Amino acid sequence: MANFAFIKPALPPETETGTINAVLDRGAQFEGKLTFEGTVRIGGKFKGEIFTNDVLVISEGAEVTAQIDAATVIVSGVVNGNIFARERVVAHAPAVIRGTVTTPRLRIDEGVVFEGSTSMPRDS
Numbered sequence: 001m002a003n004f005a006f007i008k009p010a011l012p013p014e015t016e017t018g019t020i021n022a023v024l025d026r027g028a029q030f031e032g033k034l035t036f037e038g039t040v041r042i043g044g045k046f047k048g049e050i051f052t053n054d055v056l057v058i059s060e061g062a063e064v065t066a067q068i069d070a071a072t073v074i075v076s077g078v079v080n081g082n083i084f085a086r087e088r089v090v091a092h093a094p095a096v097i098r099g100t101v102t103t104p105r106l107r108i109d110e111g112v113v114f115e116g117s118t119s120m121p122r123d124s
Contacts (some may be wrong), residue, residue, distance in 0.1 A: 026061055034106075042077070060094060073103075 024030055035051045043059040048066055050056060055072045058064050062077030069119035071087045075095040082088055085103040093111030098117035101118045 004109075020057070 006023050022040045025043040031047045033049045039055040041057040042062045045063045050066050050068045052070045056070045058075045058077045060110035061074040065080045067081050070085055073083050073085045074084045074090045076092045078096045080098045082100045089103045090107045091112040092109050096113040098115045099115050
C-alpha cells in the first residue's frame with residue numbers, strides 16, 4: 001500500500017517575495033504607461049512603458065513591447081524592448097528577449113532566446 005500526500009506546488013523563489021497585486025491576463029491588451037507597487041503579472045499583450053520599484057512577471061504566452069524599469073523582472077513570455085532592473089532579471093524557457101538588459105544579476109535558463117546585449121553593473 002502506498003502513502004500519498006498532497007504537496008502544494010511551491011512558487012518559484014523569484015515570486016515568493018509577495019502576492020500578485022494585479023494581472024493583465026491572456027486575451028487582454030493594453031497600451032500606455034504602467035506604474036505599480038507590489039507584483040504584477042502580464043499574461044496578455046502590453047505595449048508602452050512599465051515602471052515599478054517592485055516585481056514584474058511576464059508569463060508564458062505574453063507579448064510585451066516596452067521599455068521596462070523595475071526592481072525584478074521575471075520573463076517566460078516575449079519581451080521586445082529594453083529592460084533595466086535594479087535587482088535582477090530571470091528568464092525561464094520559453095522566454096524570448098529582444099533588446100538590451102541592464103541588471104546586476106542575470107539568470108537565463110536553457111531554452112531561452114536572448115537577442116540583444118547586456119550590461120551588468122556592480123551592486124551598489
